[in-house]
Amino acid sequence: MSCSSSSSCTCTCSSCSSSCSSCTCSSSSCKTGCNCGSLGCSHLLNDKCIRLTNALNVCGVKTIPAGTYYDSAIKTIVDTICANVTTGATGPAGATGPAGPAGPAGPTGPTGATGATGSTGAAGVGVASTSYAAGTGILTFNYSNGTSFATGDLRGATGATGPTGPTGPTGPTGATGAAGATGATGATGAAGTNGTDGADNMAILYTNFTPQASTSTSFTTASGFEFALPANTLDAVGEYLHIRALFTGPGGGAFATPYNKIKVMFGGRDLLDTRSTMVAYGATHVAIPKTQLCRLDIILRRSSANTLAAEVNVEQCHSRGGSSFIPNTAIPCTDGTGVPETISSVNFAANNDIEIQLADDAAAPVGSIVAQTLTIVHYKS
Numbered sequence: 313m314s315c316s317s318s319s320s321c322t323c324t325c326s327s328c329s330s331s332c333s334s335c336t337c338s339s340s341s342c343k344t345g346c347n348c349g350s351l352g353c354s355h356l357l358n359d360k361c362i363r364l365t366n367a368l369n370v371c372g373v374k375t376i377p378a379g380t381y382y383d384s385a386i387k388t389i390v391d392t393i394c395a396n397v398t399t400g401a402t403g404p405a406g407a408t409g410p411a412g413p414a415g416p417a418g419p420t421g422p423t424g425a426t427g428a429t430g431s432t433g434a435a436g437v438g439v440a441s442t443s444y445a446a447g448t449g450i451l452t453f454n455y456s457n458g459t460s461f462a463t464g465d466l467r468g469a470t471g472a473t474g475p476t477g478p479t480g481p482t483g484p485t486g487a488t489g490a491a492g493a494t495g496a497t498g499a500t501g502a503a504g505t506n507g508t509d510g511a512d513n514m515a516i517l518y519t520n521f522t523p524q525a526s527t528s529t530s531f532t533t534a535s536g537f538e539f540a541l542p543a544n545t546l547d548a549v550g551e552y553l554h555i556r557a558l559f560t561g562p563g564g565g566a567f568a569t570p571y572n573k574i575k576v577m578f579g580g581r582d583l584l585d586t587r588s589t590m591v592a593y594g595a596t597h598v599a600i601p602k603t604q605l606c607r608l609d610i611i612l613r614r615s616s617a618n619t620l621a622a623e624v625n626v627e628q629c630h631s632r633g634g635s636s637f638i639p640n641t642a643i644p645c646t647d648g649t650g651v652p653e654t655i656s657s658v659n660f661a662a663n664n665d666i667e668i669q670l671a672d673d674a675a676a677p678v679g680s681i682v683a684q685t686l687t688i689v690h691y692k693s
Contacts, residue, residue, distance in 0.1 A: 560604065
């Protein structure tokens with residue numbers, strides 16, 4: 313390889329260095345990237361060592377000789393064209409393009425001078441006074457020009473009841489008030505327990521002095537005229553009960569109508585008059601009109617281990633003119649023969665109820681017969 317002082321390099325082998333100071337022959341062509349001199353267009357080409365095989369006439373102005381490297385030839389062509397280019401006439405203006413986007417806002421300008429003071433305006437209307445009506449919830453505004461304005465009811469709805477507060481301390485005891493009126497008589501208390509037998513072996517088991525009127529045309533137990541005889545009260549043959557009951561018409565007066573009935577029961581069984589229920593005898597008794605009162609007098613005697621003998625007497629108070637008398641209109645025994653009625657299959661070891669029942673006649677007003685008193689006495693043998 314030989315190098316001249318010019319800007320070109322002649323490579324006799326196939327490769328040269330970038331400084332063109334040496335050449336190493338290794339192949340039949342220049343290696344890619346070899347820079348053979350300071351060529352103006354060498355940086356635009358990938359293959360910089362190709363030469364012209366024939367001379368090249370550029371536009372009849374300049375001739376590039378054969379053997380010139382390709383990139384040097386390109387530079388010569390470009391320079392020749394640029395030197396001989398003439399500027400043509402200006403073409404017509406193109407159409408106006410669309411408006412570009414608005415630019416950013418410019419900086420704020422300096423503050424202008426203060427203007428002259430304007431004239432004073434007319435006086436405004438103010439609130440001279442207000443008033444509120446608690447009863448209606450209306451607020452009234454009175455203005456300085458003599459007008460006014462009233463609102464609607466400003467009160468809200470009643471709120472929910474708050475929780476109950478804690479109980480306050482107990483206050484001092486007040487003075488004793490005046491005694492109140494006597495209250496109504498309370499209900500009859502329960503029967504007391506049997507008293508101890510006296511020296512005569514008699515014990516009062518039950519008493520009731522609170523009247524009770526009939527309430528139905530059917531037999532109904534009169535309130536307070538019922539007693540539960542305790543078990544084993546009649547615990548020996550010969551012991552007996554003496555039962556007395558008093559009856560009147562309404563208000564303690566005479567019986568007004570016939571066929572108002574009285575019945576006595578022992579252990580759930582009737583003490584019946586075996587002759588007729590329509591006569592004034594026996595434990596089923598029909599009240600006699602115009603009589604002032606009647607009284608049942610009954611003996612119930614234990615006659616064996618399980619039998620009870622019943623004797624019934626009835627006393628009537630008749631009214632004749634201005635005088636009254638009480639004959640015994642019953643016979644001592646319910647069957648009329650002098651022999652007590654016998655009630656069998658009695659369990660003396662169990663409780664046995666003794667009760668008085670009343671019934672109004674169908675044609676009589678309710679309450680036409682009144683039970684007044686009841687006593688039950690026990691006699692030991």
